[in-house]
Amino acid sequence: MTKDLLGRHRAVLPDWLALYYDEPLEITHGEGRHVWDADGNRYLDFFGGILTTMTAHALPEVTKAVSEQAGRIIHSSTLYLNRPMVELAERIAQLSGIPDARVFFTTSGTEANDTALLLATTYRRSNTILAMRNSYHGRSFSAVGITGNRGWSPTSLSPLQTLYVHGGVRTRGPYASLSDDEFIAACVEDLTDLLGHTRPPAALIAEPVQGVGGFTAPPDGLYAAFREVLHERGILWIADEVQTGWGRTGDHFWGWQAHGRSGPPDLLTFAKGIGNGMSIGGVVARAEIMNCLDANSISTFGGTQITMAAGLANLTYLLEHDLQGNARRVGGLLIERLRAVAAQVPAVREVRGRGLMIGIEVVRPGTDEADPQAASAVLEAAREGGLLIGKGGGHNTSALRIAPPLSLTVAEAEEGAAILERALRSIS
Known part of the structure; x- marks a missing residue:
């Protein structure tokens, strides 16, 4: 069904309308910090519809x-x-x-x-x-x-x-x-x-x-x-x-x-x-x-x-619910965890950001040269591990973008960091 939808997408929508992943996914529903695709796979969402799902998916108060x-x-x-x-x-x-x-x-x-x-x-x-x-x-x-x-x-x-x-x-x-x-x-x-x-x-x-x-x-x-x-x-x-x-x-x-x-x-x-x-x-x-x-x-x-x-x-x-304070506390823990991982991955030039707005810059090891292919490989590997993240960059850079809903828990931050660690190590 997803392949059929992809073909229909390509037939009627612009070529320049970007899709993530070699095999694009259709997200059918979400709850809290998680979403599910049309095949029933569950993902921890660290991108929130490009920073748009700010509090949580299907937040009862909003619905x-x-x-x-x-x-x-x-x-x-x-x-x-x-x-x-x-x-x-x-x-x-x-x-x-x-x-x-x-x-x-x-x-x-x-x-x-x-x-x-x-x-x-x-x-x-x-x-x-x-x-x-x-x-x-x-x-x-x-x-x-x-x-x-x-x-x-x-x-x-x-x-x-x-x-x-x-x-x-x-x-x-x-x-x-x-x-x-x-x-x-x-x-x-x-x-x-x-x-x-x-x-x-x-x-x-x-x-x-x-x-x-x-x-x-x-x-x-x-x-x-x-x-x-x-x-x-x-x-x-x-x-x-x-x-x-x-x-x-x-x-x-x-x-x-x-x-x-x-x-x-x-x-x-x-x-x-x-x-x-x-x-x-x-x-x-x-x-x-x-x-x-x-x-x-x-x-x-x-x-x-x-x-x-x-x-x-x-x-x-x-x-x-002081989600700003949660972003500061949980985001701070997540940034430190990712910096510890990055110190052991030569392809990571920098982990930057504040709160729950975190960037990981990916380069060719031993250089400052951007490596967009490696960034895409991490994106794919993270998805395979059950985590959705974003990409970005300019000024000759390739960056992974991490921006979960602001209600992210410590346990979910740790889970996401572990998936990201495996994904980052896979490109080394």
Whole structure:
């Protein structure tokens, strides 16, 4: 049946729509941190639908909220008052840290970043955007145009002029050999020099931890240092929290807070985990920025009642069960366990990350040269062992991405680490 479905998939869907595994699997149902495929095989899920199943599969509180809302009304558009949308917006505005915050809901992280770019360029009257090298911000025309990861940028055509800044990757590039303080100083100097050669940009958009780029991150404080340079010139800071938000990094609720000495960003984008699988994205911005548009706008599906009900139930569960704290505790144990394994596997260059957002960079042993074939082999071996993980990377890297639901237990972390250890050793 799976082979038949694969043939039908290939007959009607685009060639560029990527599928994992030599023999792609169909996931039919899930519970907690586990999923099952169409053949009845059970897997420990360490990727959560690309960081989207944030709390747990089939979380009763969320499924109940969705079912009850579906029994009332599923959708009406933003042309009518929508109580669940207002309630979720109130909570997110308060949690964002942005003063006088306004929230606009979308259906995805791509659309959220697209909206943030519209707001920033309109507010600043500039179509120049600063973005980080190795970055990824979505698949719309404008988001692809600012993406700094060649593997995910199919065209150079763009309505925006994009200038790429150093700093998103700590252990590669021209500043890799510097200390953290020297690294930050060099990146700030590079940014300052760049701004001296161009018309004033609208904004810098940056992921606090680069997701598709392989879970890379700069030293804490880099974006605070950037913010001081930007603020002097009136340039906005957009924090892309699509993958880092809601406590996944453990140490902080938002990724920007690791760089927070200069205060919150001007705009914050979110998506993925807040809906626990339902399609929710959005932008938070100060009122003066959010309200700068002088034309009508609505969202047909952004903020629809059924997704807002899911988001409210999911956020409540996350906060009441301190899943941020669980990500810090269990994630810390998992990272240390994987680093101990990696020390014995020559093909692993680095284990990095924080909380339950962990990257394992795979190289040809004895070199810094990326080995995408080995990374794919680990992905396959992990699946054979009953574990689903992700891949990513840029800047000539190959990385395995590990991002389980934030309710992961210590026993499940140990089980997953043991499977990963066997998979990693298999490529040696």
